Amino acid sequence: MNDRFHCFPEPEALVQAAVADFLALLNACDGECHIALAGGNTPRRFYTALAEAGAGRDWSAVHFWFGDERAVSHDHPDSNFRMARESLLGPLAIPAERIHPMPVPDPVLPVSLDAAARDYEAELRRFLSETADGWPRFDLILLGMGEDGHTASLFPGTAALEEAHRAVVPVHVASRNAWRLTLTLPVINAARHVWVMVTGSAKAPALQRFRSRLEPALPIQRVQPAGGCDWYVDAAAMGGDCP
Ligand code: 6PG
8 A cells, every 4th residue: 555644633734734735736737637526524624725725826727527426406405516616616716617517317317327427427538638548537536535434436335336347337325325426446546646535533443444454445445546545634533643
């Protein structure tokens, strides 16, 4: 495992460091920069801090994508797109042509969600360069981790976790009785950079299990990009103290 852990005593210190690292990564982007945003609650503060710190920056080379999406309207409180629009994309006034939300059909039917996944993959392939083995390559994919070790919408026991041919698939999360769309492991592992942002004591058991490499592997353990992941964690998620 060639992951790098960046541990901070409090979430705010983590956010400020991640903002600085993110802006440095953008400066190193050659040409267009394609970023996949994480959903959930953890990244919201990071996004608002990034919008504040990046207010005067030229964002014209940056395209924003999504690592996963809940199968709800983009105005629904659970929508990852809505969260990113409110906290980052709106405040930075990113134009629509550089924002790529995952399309959510209405009504949500398996067949239409599958078509939406295929449409998103086609859009990815129109914009992103590909790796030697044919996967669209993000410059950065931001991820979170659930208490069960899921990431994006790759939940334990789901077929999405085993997908080896498609970059984007629909997934039914039985434990939540909910449909989602998600990037798959091959495209996550093809990214130039992968960051995993985890805070809070509720995540400590899963993070400890990840670090001890226990079997069966948690979904997050299967995120193994060539360059390793950068973890941004607070002391609470590390069991109370940074190592
Ligand atoms: C989502 C995310 C998901 C998230 C984890 C952690 O759509 O929910 O993509 O993978 O990162 O569930 O969520 P929290 O940050 O809310 O704990």
